[in-house]
Amino acid sequence: MAKVVERVGDSFADRIYVPAILAGLKITTRHFFRNLFGQKETVTIAYPEVKIPYSPRWRGQHRLLKRDDGEPRCVACFMCSTACPADCIHIVAGEHDDQGREKFPVRFEIDELRCIYCGMCEEACPCDAIRMDTGLHAAPVYNREAAWVRKDQLLARNGRDYAVRADAEGPPCAVSSK
Ligand code: SF4
Ligand code: SF4
Structure with missing residues:
Protein backbone atom coordinates (compact mmCIF):
# COMPACT_ATOMS: atom_id res chain seq x y z
CA MET A 1 0.00 0.00 0.00
CA ALA A 2 1.41 3.39 -0.99
CA LYS A 3 2.31 5.74 1.81
CA VAL A 4 0.94 9.21 1.38
CA VAL A 5 3.54 11.78 2.33
CA GLU A 6 2.21 15.06 3.49
CA ARG A 7 3.28 17.86 1.23
CA VAL A 8 5.20 20.62 3.05
CA GLY A 9 6.16 24.10 1.98
CA ASP A 10 2.85 24.90 0.43
CA SER A 11 1.36 27.08 3.13
CA PHE A 12 0.94 30.82 2.83
CA ALA A 13 3.86 31.39 5.24
CA ASP A 14 6.10 29.16 3.13
CA ARG A 15 5.16 30.89 -0.05
CA ILE A 16 5.98 34.40 1.18
CA TYR A 17 9.43 33.22 2.44
CA VAL A 18 9.50 35.79 5.27
CA PRO A 19 9.40 33.30 8.20
CA ALA A 20 12.21 31.27 6.59
CA ILE A 21 14.30 34.42 6.05
CA LEU A 22 13.76 35.47 9.68
CA ALA A 23 14.70 31.99 10.90
CA GLY A 24 17.92 32.15 8.85
CA LEU A 25 18.75 35.62 10.17
CA LYS A 26 18.20 34.40 13.72
CA ILE A 27 20.75 31.62 13.27
CA THR A 28 23.27 33.97 11.59
CA THR A 29 22.86 36.57 14.34
CA ARG A 30 23.28 33.94 17.05
CA HIS A 31 26.58 32.76 15.48
CA PHE A 32 27.74 36.36 15.01
CA PHE A 33 27.35 37.29 18.68
CA ARG A 34 28.70 33.95 19.87
CA ASN A 35 31.84 34.48 17.81
CA LEU A 36 32.10 38.11 18.94
CA PHE A 37 31.79 37.57 22.69
CA GLY A 38 32.35 33.89 23.31
CA GLN A 39 35.76 33.63 21.70
CA LYS A 40 36.79 30.62 23.73
CA GLU A 41 34.49 28.61 21.51
CA THR A 42 35.75 30.20 18.28
CA VAL A 43 37.93 27.89 16.23
CA THR A 44 39.29 30.57 13.89
CA ILE A 45 42.24 32.79 14.85
CA ALA A 46 43.10 36.35 13.84
CA TYR A 47 46.09 35.38 11.67
CA PRO A 48 48.69 36.87 11.19
CA GLU A 49 48.40 38.80 14.49
CA VAL A 50 47.71 35.53 16.29
CA LYS A 51 49.56 32.35 15.48
CA ILE A 52 49.19 28.87 16.81
CA PRO A 53 52.35 27.02 17.83
CA TYR A 54 53.61 24.68 15.17
CA SER A 55 54.63 21.10 15.66
CA PRO A 56 58.38 20.66 16.25
CA ARG A 57 58.33 18.60 13.05
CA TRP A 58 57.40 21.70 11.02
CA ARG A 59 60.40 22.62 8.91
CA GLY A 60 59.42 25.79 7.10
CA GLN A 61 60.34 27.85 4.10
CA HIS A 62 63.44 27.54 1.98
CA ARG A 157 67.49 33.32 6.15
CA ASN A 158 68.76 31.29 9.05
CA GLY A 159 68.01 27.63 9.61
CA ARG A 160 67.20 25.66 12.69
CA ASP A 161 70.05 23.30 11.77
CA TYR A 162 68.59 19.88 12.41
CA ALA A 163 71.16 18.32 10.12
CA VAL A 164 74.91 18.65 9.94
CA ARG A 165 76.10 20.37 6.80
CA ALA A 166 77.29 18.06 4.04
CA ASP A 167 80.98 17.25 3.71
CA ALA A 168 82.79 20.55 3.25
CA GLU A 169 85.53 18.91 1.19
CA GLY A 170 83.43 17.28 -1.50
CA PRO A 171 83.74 18.90 -4.94
CA PRO A 172 82.32 20.67 -6.76
CA CYS A 173 79.90 22.37 -4.38
CA ALA A 174 82.19 23.29 -1.55
CA VAL A 175 85.40 24.18 -3.40
CA SER A 176 86.58 27.51 -2.09
CA SER A 177 87.84 30.26 -4.32
CA LYS A 178 90.56 31.02 -1.83
S1 SF4 B 1 60.12 24.53 -4.46
FE1 SF4 B 1 59.21 22.84 -5.62
S2 SF4 B 1 60.35 21.01 -5.01
FE2 SF4 B 1 60.77 22.60 -3.49
S3 SF4 B 1 59.25 22.26 -1.86
FE3 SF4 B 1 58.38 23.76 -3.29
S4 SF4 B 1 57.18 22.53 -4.73
FE4 SF4 B 1 58.55 21.12 -3.69
S1 SF4 C 1 73.09 23.33 -6.50
FE1 SF4 C 1 71.63 22.70 -8.07
S2 SF4 C 1 70.05 21.59 -6.95
FE2 SF4 C 1 71.24 22.72 -5.42
S3 SF4 C 1 70.11 24.64 -5.13
FE3 SF4 C 1 71.63 25.01 -6.73
S4 SF4 C 1 70.59 24.61 -8.67
FE4 SF4 C 1 69.36 23.72 -7.04
Missing part, protein backbone atom coordinates in the same frame (compact mmCIF):
# COMPACT_ATOMS: atom_id res chain seq x y z
CA ARG A 63 66.83 29.06 2.43
CA LEU A 64 70.06 28.95 0.45
CA LEU A 65 73.23 27.99 2.26
CA LYS A 66 76.55 29.77 1.94
CA ARG A 67 80.11 28.58 1.61
CA ASP A 68 82.69 29.57 4.17
CA ASP A 69 83.59 32.58 2.01
CA GLY A 70 79.97 33.80 2.06
CA GLU A 71 79.10 32.92 -1.55
CA PRO A 72 76.14 30.62 -2.30
CA ARG A 73 76.85 26.90 -2.23
CA CYS A 74 74.52 26.59 -5.22
CA VAL A 75 76.28 25.74 -8.49
CA ALA A 76 73.21 26.42 -10.65
CA CYS A 77 72.90 22.80 -11.76
CA PHE A 78 69.08 23.03 -12.09
CA MET A 79 68.55 19.71 -10.28
CA CYS A 80 66.11 21.32 -7.84
CA SER A 81 64.10 23.12 -10.48
CA THR A 82 63.98 19.93 -12.59
CA ALA A 83 62.73 17.90 -9.62
CA CYS A 84 60.20 20.53 -8.56
CA PRO A 85 56.69 19.27 -9.39
CA ALA A 86 55.22 22.76 -9.06
CA ASP A 87 57.66 24.39 -11.47
CA CYS A 88 58.24 27.21 -9.04
CA ILE A 89 62.05 27.47 -8.90
CA HIS A 90 63.56 29.84 -11.44
CA ILE A 91 67.33 29.98 -11.88
CA VAL A 92 69.53 32.01 -14.17
CA ALA A 93 73.03 30.55 -14.27
CA GLY A 94 76.22 32.51 -14.80
CA GLU A 95 79.83 31.50 -15.39
CA HIS A 96 82.03 31.88 -12.37
CA ASP A 97 85.49 33.44 -12.67
CA ASP A 98 86.83 30.55 -10.63
CA GLN A 99 87.12 27.61 -13.04
CA GLY A 100 86.80 25.26 -10.08
CA ARG A 101 83.22 26.42 -9.65
CA GLU A 102 82.14 26.85 -13.25
CA LYS A 103 78.64 28.20 -12.52
CA PHE A 104 76.74 30.15 -9.92
CA PRO A 105 73.15 31.40 -9.69
CA VAL A 106 72.88 34.93 -11.05
CA ARG A 107 69.22 34.74 -10.12
CA PHE A 108 67.54 32.18 -7.90
CA GLU A 109 63.87 32.73 -7.20
CA ILE A 110 61.09 30.67 -5.70
CA ASP A 111 57.42 31.40 -6.24
CA GLU A 112 56.13 30.59 -2.77
CA LEU A 113 52.51 30.77 -3.93
CA ARG A 114 53.05 27.82 -6.26
CA CYS A 115 55.25 25.82 -3.87
CA ILE A 116 53.58 22.79 -2.29
CA TYR A 117 56.35 22.30 0.31
CA CYS A 118 57.11 18.77 -0.87
CA GLY A 119 60.85 19.01 -0.18
CA MET A 120 61.86 17.50 -3.53
CA CYS A 121 64.20 20.43 -4.20
CA GLU A 122 66.34 19.85 -1.12
CA GLU A 123 66.30 16.10 -1.77
CA ALA A 124 67.54 16.64 -5.33
CA CYS A 125 70.31 19.12 -4.52
CA PRO A 126 73.75 17.47 -4.79
CA CYS A 127 75.42 20.34 -2.92
CA ASP A 128 73.29 20.71 0.18
CA ALA A 129 72.74 24.24 -1.06
CA ILE A 130 69.00 24.51 -0.41
CA ARG A 131 67.18 23.51 2.73
CA MET A 132 63.73 23.89 4.18
CA ASP A 133 64.56 24.27 7.83
CA THR A 134 63.87 27.92 8.58
CA GLY A 135 60.77 27.35 10.69
CA LEU A 136 59.17 30.23 8.74
CA HIS A 137 55.59 30.10 7.56
CA ALA A 138 54.76 31.83 4.29
CA ALA A 139 53.93 35.44 5.14
CA PRO A 140 50.65 36.94 3.92
CA VAL A 141 51.09 39.04 0.79
CA TYR A 142 48.95 41.47 -1.14
CA ASN A 143 50.15 40.60 -4.65
CA ARG A 144 51.84 37.73 -6.48
CA GLU A 145 55.11 39.63 -6.89
CA ALA A 146 55.57 39.78 -3.12
CA ALA A 147 55.42 35.99 -2.92
CA TRP A 148 58.54 35.60 -5.07
CA VAL A 149 61.49 35.00 -2.77
CA ARG A 150 64.79 36.10 -4.32
CA LYS A 151 68.34 34.89 -3.92
CA ASP A 152 69.41 37.54 -1.40
CA GLN A 153 66.38 36.84 0.78
CA LEU A 154 67.01 33.11 0.63
CA LEU A 155 70.66 33.58 1.56
CA ALA A 156 69.76 35.87 4.47
Whole structure:
Protein backbone atom coordinates (compact mmCIF):
# COMPACT_ATOMS: atom_id res chain seq x y z
CA MET A 1 0.00 0.00 0.00
CA ALA A 2 1.41 3.39 -0.99
CA LYS A 3 2.31 5.74 1.81
CA VAL A 4 0.94 9.21 1.38
CA VAL A 5 3.54 11.78 2.33
CA GLU A 6 2.21 15.06 3.49
CA ARG A 7 3.28 17.86 1.23
CA VAL A 8 5.20 20.62 3.05
CA GLY A 9 6.16 24.10 1.98
CA ASP A 10 2.85 24.90 0.43
CA SER A 11 1.36 27.08 3.13
CA PHE A 12 0.94 30.82 2.83
CA ALA A 13 3.86 31.39 5.24
CA ASP A 14 6.10 29.16 3.13
CA ARG A 15 5.16 30.89 -0.05
CA ILE A 16 5.98 34.40 1.18
CA TYR A 17 9.43 33.22 2.44
CA VAL A 18 9.50 35.79 5.27
CA PRO A 19 9.40 33.30 8.20
CA ALA A 20 12.21 31.27 6.59
CA ILE A 21 14.30 34.42 6.05
CA LEU A 22 13.76 35.47 9.68
CA ALA A 23 14.70 31.99 10.90
CA GLY A 24 17.92 32.15 8.85
CA LEU A 25 18.75 35.62 10.17
CA LYS A 26 18.20 34.40 13.72
CA ILE A 27 20.75 31.62 13.27
CA THR A 28 23.27 33.97 11.59
CA THR A 29 22.86 36.57 14.34
CA ARG A 30 23.28 33.94 17.05
CA HIS A 31 26.58 32.76 15.48
CA PHE A 32 27.74 36.36 15.01
CA PHE A 33 27.35 37.29 18.68
CA ARG A 34 28.70 33.95 19.87
CA ASN A 35 31.84 34.48 17.81
CA LEU A 36 32.10 38.11 18.94
CA PHE A 37 31.79 37.57 22.69
CA GLY A 38 32.35 33.89 23.31
CA GLN A 39 35.76 33.63 21.70
CA LYS A 40 36.79 30.62 23.73
CA GLU A 41 34.49 28.61 21.51
CA THR A 42 35.75 30.20 18.28
CA VAL A 43 37.93 27.89 16.23
CA THR A 44 39.29 30.57 13.89
CA ILE A 45 42.24 32.79 14.85
CA ALA A 46 43.10 36.35 13.84
CA TYR A 47 46.09 35.38 11.67
CA PRO A 48 48.69 36.87 11.19
CA GLU A 49 48.40 38.80 14.49
CA VAL A 50 47.71 35.53 16.29
CA LYS A 51 49.56 32.35 15.48
CA ILE A 52 49.19 28.87 16.81
CA PRO A 53 52.35 27.02 17.83
CA TYR A 54 53.61 24.68 15.17
CA SER A 55 54.63 21.10 15.66
CA PRO A 56 58.38 20.66 16.25
CA ARG A 57 58.33 18.60 13.05
CA TRP A 58 57.40 21.70 11.02
CA ARG A 59 60.40 22.62 8.91
CA GLY A 60 59.42 25.79 7.10
CA GLN A 61 60.34 27.85 4.10
CA HIS A 62 63.44 27.54 1.98
CA ARG A 63 66.83 29.06 2.43
CA LEU A 64 70.06 28.95 0.45
CA LEU A 65 73.23 27.99 2.26
CA LYS A 66 76.55 29.77 1.94
CA ARG A 67 80.11 28.58 1.61
CA ASP A 68 82.69 29.57 4.17
CA ASP A 69 83.59 32.58 2.01
CA GLY A 70 79.97 33.80 2.06
CA GLU A 71 79.10 32.92 -1.55
CA PRO A 72 76.14 30.62 -2.30
CA ARG A 73 76.85 26.90 -2.23
CA CYS A 74 74.52 26.59 -5.22
CA VAL A 75 76.28 25.74 -8.49
CA ALA A 76 73.21 26.42 -10.65
CA CYS A 77 72.90 22.80 -11.76
CA PHE A 78 69.08 23.03 -12.09
CA MET A 79 68.55 19.71 -10.28
CA CYS A 80 66.11 21.32 -7.84
CA SER A 81 64.10 23.12 -10.48
CA THR A 82 63.98 19.93 -12.59
CA ALA A 83 62.73 17.90 -9.62
CA CYS A 84 60.20 20.53 -8.56
CA PRO A 85 56.69 19.27 -9.39
CA ALA A 86 55.22 22.76 -9.06
CA ASP A 87 57.66 24.39 -11.47
CA CYS A 88 58.24 27.21 -9.04
CA ILE A 89 62.05 27.47 -8.90
CA HIS A 90 63.56 29.84 -11.44
CA ILE A 91 67.33 29.98 -11.88
CA VAL A 92 69.53 32.01 -14.17
CA ALA A 93 73.03 30.55 -14.27
CA GLY A 94 76.22 32.51 -14.80
CA GLU A 95 79.83 31.50 -15.39
CA HIS A 96 82.03 31.88 -12.37
CA ASP A 97 85.49 33.44 -12.67
CA ASP A 98 86.83 30.55 -10.63
CA GLN A 99 87.12 27.61 -13.04
CA GLY A 100 86.80 25.26 -10.08
CA ARG A 101 83.22 26.42 -9.65
CA GLU A 102 82.14 26.85 -13.25
CA LYS A 103 78.64 28.20 -12.52
CA PHE A 104 76.74 30.15 -9.92
CA PRO A 105 73.15 31.40 -9.69
CA VAL A 106 72.88 34.93 -11.05
CA ARG A 107 69.22 34.74 -10.12
CA PHE A 108 67.54 32.18 -7.90
CA GLU A 109 63.87 32.73 -7.20
CA ILE A 110 61.09 30.67 -5.70
CA ASP A 111 57.42 31.40 -6.24
CA GLU A 112 56.13 30.59 -2.77
CA LEU A 113 52.51 30.77 -3.93
CA ARG A 114 53.05 27.82 -6.26
CA CYS A 115 55.25 25.82 -3.87
CA ILE A 116 53.58 22.79 -2.29
CA TYR A 117 56.35 22.30 0.31
CA CYS A 118 57.11 18.77 -0.87
CA GLY A 119 60.85 19.01 -0.18
CA MET A 120 61.86 17.50 -3.53
CA CYS A 121 64.20 20.43 -4.20
CA GLU A 122 66.34 19.85 -1.12
CA GLU A 123 66.30 16.10 -1.77
CA ALA A 124 67.54 16.64 -5.33
CA CYS A 125 70.31 19.12 -4.52
CA PRO A 126 73.75 17.47 -4.79
CA CYS A 127 75.42 20.34 -2.92
CA ASP A 128 73.29 20.71 0.18
CA ALA A 129 72.74 24.24 -1.06
CA ILE A 130 69.00 24.51 -0.41
CA ARG A 131 67.18 23.51 2.73
CA MET A 132 63.73 23.89 4.18
CA ASP A 133 64.56 24.27 7.83
CA THR A 134 63.87 27.92 8.58
CA GLY A 135 60.77 27.35 10.69
CA LEU A 136 59.17 30.23 8.74
CA HIS A 137 55.59 30.10 7.56
CA ALA A 138 54.76 31.83 4.29
CA ALA A 139 53.93 35.44 5.14
CA PRO A 140 50.65 36.94 3.92
CA VAL A 141 51.09 39.04 0.79
CA TYR A 142 48.95 41.47 -1.14
CA ASN A 143 50.15 40.60 -4.65
CA ARG A 144 51.84 37.73 -6.48
CA GLU A 145 55.11 39.63 -6.89
CA ALA A 146 55.57 39.78 -3.12
CA ALA A 147 55.42 35.99 -2.92
CA TRP A 148 58.54 35.60 -5.07
CA VAL A 149 61.49 35.00 -2.77
CA ARG A 150 64.79 36.10 -4.32
CA LYS A 151 68.34 34.89 -3.92
CA ASP A 152 69.41 37.54 -1.40
CA GLN A 153 66.38 36.84 0.78
CA LEU A 154 67.01 33.11 0.63
CA LEU A 155 70.66 33.58 1.56
CA ALA A 156 69.76 35.87 4.47
CA ARG A 157 67.49 33.32 6.15
CA ASN A 158 68.76 31.29 9.05
CA GLY A 159 68.01 27.63 9.61
CA ARG A 160 67.20 25.66 12.69
CA ASP A 161 70.05 23.30 11.77
CA TYR A 162 68.59 19.88 12.41
CA ALA A 163 71.16 18.32 10.12
CA VAL A 164 74.91 18.65 9.94
CA ARG A 165 76.10 20.37 6.80
CA ALA A 166 77.29 18.06 4.04
CA ASP A 167 80.98 17.25 3.71
CA ALA A 168 82.79 20.55 3.25
CA GLU A 169 85.53 18.91 1.19
CA GLY A 170 83.43 17.28 -1.50
CA PRO A 171 83.74 18.90 -4.94
CA PRO A 172 82.32 20.67 -6.76
CA CYS A 173 79.90 22.37 -4.38
CA ALA A 174 82.19 23.29 -1.55
CA VAL A 175 85.40 24.18 -3.40
CA SER A 176 86.58 27.51 -2.09
CA SER A 177 87.84 30.26 -4.32
CA LYS A 178 90.56 31.02 -1.83
S1 SF4 B 1 59.25 22.26 -1.86
FE1 SF4 B 1 58.55 21.12 -3.69
S2 SF4 B 1 57.18 22.53 -4.73
FE2 SF4 B 1 58.38 23.76 -3.29
S3 SF4 B 1 60.12 24.53 -4.46
FE3 SF4 B 1 60.77 22.60 -3.49
S4 SF4 B 1 60.35 21.01 -5.01
FE4 SF4 B 1 59.21 22.84 -5.62
S1 SF4 C 1 70.11 24.64 -5.13
FE1 SF4 C 1 71.24 22.72 -5.42
S2 SF4 C 1 70.05 21.59 -6.95
FE2 SF4 C 1 69.36 23.72 -7.04
S3 SF4 C 1 70.59 24.61 -8.67
FE3 SF4 C 1 71.63 25.01 -6.73
S4 SF4 C 1 73.09 23.33 -6.50
FE4 SF4 C 1 71.63 22.70 -8.07
